[in-house]
Amino acid sequence: MILVLRALGVGDLATAVPALRGLRAGLPGRELVLAAPAWLAPLAELTGVVDRVLPTPGLADRPAWPGPPPEVAVNLHGRGPRSHRMLAAARPGRLLAHRNAEAGHLAGPAWDDEEHEVRRWCRLLHWYGLPADPGDLALRRPPTAAVLAGVTVLHPGSKVPAKRWPADRFAALARTLTARGHRVVLTGSTDERDLAARVARDAGLPPAAVLAGRTGLAELAALVADARLLVSGDTGVAHLATGYGTASVVLFGPVPAAHWGPPPDRPRHRVLGATDRAGTDADWPASGGVGTHPTLAAIEVDEVVAAVDEAERAVRVSGAIAA
Secondary structure (H helix, E strand, O other): OEEEEOOOOHHHHHHOHHHHHHHHHHOOOOOEEEEEOHHHHHHHHHOOOOOEEEEOOOHHHOOOOOOOOOOEEEEOOOOOOHHHHHHHOOOOOEEEOOOEHHHOEOOOOOOOOOOOHHHHHHHHHHHOOOOOOOOOOOOOOOOOOOOOOOOEEEEOOOOOHHHOOOHHHHHHHHHHHHHOOOOEEEOOOHHHHHHHHHHHHHHOOOHHHEOOOOOOHHHHHHHHHOOOEEEEEOOHHHHHHHHHOOOEEEEEOOOOHHHHOOOOOOOOEEEEEOOOOOOOOOOOHHHOOOOOOHHHHOOOHHHHHHHHHHHHHHHHHHHHHHO
């Protein structure tokens, strides 16, 4: 049995898909158990390789491993030492993880802060002689159809306030896209419902356009899979668009796209904002680090509209080539 730790969110799990598939291919015939928050189980199923989820809300609430020691434990959560020790407590036959002397784990590759999240975990597997293709990001389609198909999804929220593009610009974008014939809906968590409702009101959209707090994870995945387009900040829903090949525009800051962005060779996914390691932090300390990060605040509505046009043009070109 393989025990894999990835106790984080939607984007974290989506970026680990190539590594999870590499474990399945390189260690066949074994049950693959993912230690992750229980609410991620629908997305774990859409990877097509996870056999079951061991509910793990975080490193502070680590459950005792209920069965015999796993043959292999894999740390796709972090560099350690806490995550290393959590897995070591299960007494695995082998621990695949980044090198961390504090945790007593001297094998494995060194951690690289500047590495893209997808490549980080693929390189970890490569170090241990296992396959992993960084481009293998596709997700299975959800078993249930989307409640709406062909819509343009705007996702104005983020758990990190610095990653939120201003609400008034999302409203202006929604007005522009609606005038161009897009059917715009707004997604988000239950906590972001008021934000989505405010954007809808200022954009002149009907209350029915606000889907924030009304979709579970499986329903959100289905909505994105069948959407015309997604515009969001650097948050989990952007990785769903990558997994389904849905045209997207992703607004980055303060974390650069070089660390978390979609593959740069896929033109239907466009990125704006912090695209390299430096970002634009000059004004950030002066504001006390509160509110929208400067790299996002610098993005104007017309830039996003132009990126939408580029993403949709790429979809049309790829469709023409396929035909």
